[in-house]
Amino acid sequence: MIEDMKEMIIKECVPILNNLRKQTTTSTTSENILTGIIQNVNTISQLSSFPVTIKNATSFQTANQHEQRLRQLISKCYLRIGTWEHELFNITDDSILAEIMKNYKYAWKYDNSNYKAWNAYAILNYDAVNYFKQQQQNLDIFNDTYRILIAKMICCTISAVKGLFKSIILSKVKYCLQNTLRLLTLLFEYGQYHEVYEAITEGNRTVPIEVWLYVLPQLIARIDSSKPLVNKLIHHLLIDIGQQHPQALIYPLIVASKSIVHDREFAANRVLNNMREHSHTLIHQALIISEELIRISVLWHEKWYKGLQVALEQYSTNRNISGMIETLEPLHATIEHGSTTVNERKFLDSYGNDLTQAHEYIRRFQQTRDQNELIQAWHLYYQVFTCIRTQLANITSLELEHISPRLTINCQNLELAVPGTYEPHKSSITIRNIQSSIKIITSKQRPRKISIKGSDGYEYVFLLKLHEDLRQDERVMQLFGLVNEFLLTNDETRRRNFTIQCYPVIPLAPNNGLLGWIAQCDTIHTLIKEHREKACIPFGIEYTYAREKAPHYDRLPLLNKVEIFQNVLNSFEGDDLAKILWHKSSNAEIWLNRRSNYIRSLAVMSMVGYILGLGDRHTSNLMLDRISGKIVHIDFGDCFEVAMIREKFPEKIPFRLTRMLCKAMEVTGIDGIFRMTCEYVMDVLRKNRDSLMAVLEAFVHDPLLSWRLLKNNNNNEQQSTTISKTSSHLPEQQHYQSHLSIINEEDNEHESTVGEKIQQQHNQESGQVIRAVEIMNRVREKLTGNDFHREQPIDTPTQVELLIQQATSHENLCQLYIGWCPFW
Template sequence: MNFEAVLFYKNQMQQSGVPTQAGDAPSGSYINDSQRSGLTGQHIRDYTVPAVKGFFRSIALSHGSTLQDTLRLLTLWFEYGQWGDVQNALSEGLRAAPVETWLQVVPQLIARLDSPRAGALVHQLLLDVGKQHPQALIYPLTVASKSTVPTRMQAASRVLRSMKEHCADLVQQAVMVSEELIRVAILWHELWHEGLEEASRLYFGERNIKGMFATLEPLHAMMERGPQTLRETSFNQAYGRDLAEAQEWCKKYQRSMNVKDLTQAWDLYYHVFRRISKQLPQLTSLELQYVSPKLLMCRDLDLAVPGSYNPSQPVISIARVESMLQVITSKQRPRKLCIKGSNGKDYMFLLKGHEDLRQDERVMQLFGLVNTLLVNDPETSRRNLTIQRYSVIPLSTNSGLIGWVPHCDTLHTLIRDYRDKKKILLNIEHRIMLRMAPDYDHLTLMQKVEVFEHALEHTNGDDLAKLLWLKSPSSEVWFDRRTNYTRSLAVMSMVGYVLGLGDRHPSNLMLDRLSGKILHIDLETGTHPT
């Protein structure tokens, strides 16, 4: 009740626009925070402090999942942690709470590592977690240490330096593995292709010369540092001279402000871009000896297999990384990676570049909370209503690992294969729509709906239903799969609506061929909890 009271008074005072009295703030420096929070000192003492103490008590007495209580506690901490009474309650609770409590909210803690209101306590808590569970912290801290926000980068680096005092090898291995996986996730060819495309858009589309230089300068700096692998050496030999000459023309422009110099530079950039564009479709596999010899040499590390750490189980460390990576033929060209664990098992991952997976990580965290609620309710538990999850391990702000889910295909792939076998055009619905309305794009909304309904009336639309039936060995299996499909789709439709998850289409909805459950991927468009 205290937590609800805090939220109630905060909303009430913010809606009324009544500023908090300066005398209620814990000190003059917190007057602005106090006004923004919408609570008086009396509210803090009567509701916030008891709520903090209550959550710590609930966490201590709980025998099941404490994620919901922990997230609510963090909400109070990060919102009101600057108040002296709240800070005292937090310090007292942190000393008594088991360190394992915080393993489930490491992303939230690291996100607030540089917070002026909560940073000091968060820093100390992460030091305590790092001493007892370094494997749980090492990957997210390595990401934070590469942050473009100087204060966060420095704070994360301080925690890493502290961890080096008791597990130096682990920190060194984590930094090396992280850097090498990032190198493999986005090759120089891809970095330059993406960079030149963006720079071209900024210059020719927006006439933003400053933005163009900001995009190109890090790429030229990378070239000046020199290649470290055979693949990078090959790129340097093929394109290094042209790119260096283009850079000289850019520098000449910065001195002369003569647009002809930029034109000369872009003639060279375009030549490089066109050659790279022809090479990229041939990128179907990667050998570690050419793209990351350091990863190939990794043997029997102390570092845990990404996403495998469980404080109550023995650590499954990296025994080695398979030498060949398959490149998936999609727009971003993710790599299929296999890591051999110390337990002898193979752990498959999708190594993705060009994407920030930190939000996907938070969404998976929320799915875990939803699953806890569904399992604890007798009705939803009886119906086996759960969300299928997978591990998400960010490596940087634009790359990361996603746990490979076996036996899954996208709905697009399944429907395409089915229609190919049945000699049905893949885009038959679209063709019918264009036949009825060749100027479809210029129609009004209601006219488009009418054309769409016409296409539905003239096609069966039962591809998935037929698929589930044809691929099931018995009617019993078919019934189970159909039930799982319906229920998993319904659960994710509900949760996706609450999240605001959009951009759902057949290429980011997957079907588990064995269970029939629906799995959602590419969740970066969703919102996420604090």
């Protein structure tokens, strides 16, 4: 090890010394100087004196014109020594920590513009804070050791804050996302200590306000912090952002202002009220856009259809009368407030009398408990339910003037920027108008496709979604943006154009938002369906064949499942995707280019998805770009391997690499571009693991998202999500019965007492902390090659090979739920 270090010192330092020696009269070669200095260095500790020895040994150290280069050389030496010590030794030893800290300090003192020195210093202190935090967790707060650890934590936090701000200033990247997120983590955890608060306040004066634009989701998530100093600092930051970049802040702030948590709503409205002083028109316009987009995302017809469906299940299956009434009352309250649009007036004309009469029967039942009243009510409700179902099936588009006259009349030539387009220091692309016709996408949730014309003359197309929290997708896009930066700064990955397709994600409410429309893309599911219809091939032929061989396939023991699964694969070619790529290409050159792009994009997201723990990659969550051939992933609701820990149909695979995907590759299959791309990308991810860990740590500890990570909380939701997504693949009746069983489980839960609820909240918070630690440890294992728990960390090619084996294992694939389409 020491000999390797000596060689590295000479290799790094000789070019610098040669540069300096050209301008001096010394006859001694640079290599002779260095060799003479380090020939007696035999231990790591002796290396610490090496930079000082260089300074004393060189004959040109006093020349002013050479002093700066000499200081840079010495800074690099101290940084290299500190880095070696950091990698070789454990920071749990105070003396080792102090020694590493000393070398990093010398590194930035000799060269104050050395980004790597400041960054290493900041990360060392950041790691030390986390270590001290773990040490004090099980100690009594009155214990002397606890107080000593708190003092150390505060000291290291202040040093980390100083280093992070300096790193952000010196970073070649315009705005250093990972270090900004580390700063926020320290602010949220330790900002209540006055010394830390002062350090962050002082450091904030040295960086441009634009630094915080890229972490607005994280700032907004803590807007209602219970720590006064933290709350104060976040409030001041948001006020400053609102003054200089109101367009960037307006959408996320409006989402927070609609929170059902009072403190969060109040904090958001404080900032909004401040912004009204200088951006009143902008806020007024944003509120109209937000409210009306939420209105058009679900019509009264859809709201009542969904509500009656749930109420019917509560009434007929569970006999949960109180639950049924609780479901129906908000719906009746909606129509009692009156209509404001043409569509709502038509609804009342068609169903108003029946619903009012049914509501009267429900009220009589509540007074008399006469079951006949309930039967009469449901006679009317069911009649309305069947009529709405038929009507909805025929509605494929909507006219804006019928569903939201305010958007038609009041939303022309606005000051408000088109969602997702704002960039600092550039002219805002404002909303000119919204297209009058809105298309309804045929799926379970019936999202809308809307088009907004910008002041630049271009059309900006979005998917308006309801009943989905898009804030997690928004954080995932942050991560993908950072990964793209890493891929573009690496020579090999940049030359091959390895990037992830990103798109705007703009939450409008906690369960509603806009997704940037990915043009010229179709889901794999849609492409295969169209291809088989043209070829007169039954759409679910593999599943039908499996059912013929084993009617209760899902209940079979594993060995029998594998046997049936392999039998199905041997009976069908599974080359649909390969044929699609060929048939949709006008010549061989275009086909070859598309196929290469397809393989590369699939490999990039396989590796990134594995690190993120991305699950539920069924064929409706993978899209294919018709022009470039690139694979685009959508729907990032299942992260951090939650799909692997669900109760029903847990996933066993790290990413989707089924037979159909492999057959669409080159003649060598996965042993070509795919494997090479995986290795390049995984190597980049592992080299940048500290930055990725910083982003993912902020992700995991986000209070708006952390509830998803709990195993118990996730099970019901995940199962419901899984079943809903299989609706296009499974027979309708089977899907309906499965849906009923899930709702039954949820509705049969007993009401908790106040004491039980408090205990549940405490257990939930503890569970979130434990789960967060588990997740971060798992991500760290993946990024260090320890994910397969070998005696030694494995190298990148071995890691990729093992992952491919897992992803293509028939034993793993046959256990997936049928809607995931493992046969494809």
